[in-house]
Amino acid sequence: MRRVLDHLCQDLAERHMGSTGKPDERRQELRFHAMGRNGNWPVVMTEGSGDLLDITSTLPLTIPRAGRKRVGELVDRLNILAEDGGFTGPDAVGRIHCQGVHRIPEGADRNGLRLLVERHLALVDRHLPSFFAVVAGDQTPTEAVHQLERVRRFA
Structure with a gap:
């Protein structure tokens, strides 16, 4: 599994995908800063037991107490639709986090690992505007999810 984080670290560095450090040997994790169309955010990839890779992003916004109930509803609605x-x-x-735990096949190559990370980053980037709209009060959680579904249908 150690080679997975090494491959990902090298791949991220080659593609200049945010800032990345060396994988942390003790904790078996890799931290980097993702840069999407809708924002920038920290990502932590951690080796799980066996062949599991945990990818966790922290969204780049802090929800004020007054908006946490609405954002909690948005989180619930998005998780119902979540595939990955x-x-x-x-x-x-x-803070809002997006987490994916993925099983890494024994013969996973660099392209497969890259796709796994890119899918996670795309998920976060695609949903960020919904969180911003609900926090700002421009949309209800229901409206934000409907907007996402419309965009997904025509993408």
């Missing part, structure tokens, strides 16, 4: 990974939060400080 899901959102959690807002936590005690108002």
Whole structure:
């Protein structure tokens, strides 16, 4: 599994995909900063037991106490539709996280690993505008999900 984080670190560095450091040997994790169309956010990839890779992104916004109930409803609605990974939060400080736990096949190559990470980053980037709209009060959680479904249909 160690080679998975090494491959990902090298791949991210070659493609200049955010800032990345060396994988942390003790914790078996890799941290980097993703840059999407709709924002930039920190990502942590951690080796799980066996052949599991945990990818967790922290969305680049802090939810004020007054908006946490609405954002919690949005999280619930998005998770119902989720195919790969899901959102959690807002936590005690108002942060939202997107987490995906993926099984890595024994013969996984670099392209397969890259696709796994890119799918996670695309999921976060695609949903960020919904969180921004609900926090700003421009949309209800229901309206935000309907907007996402319309965009997905025509993409």
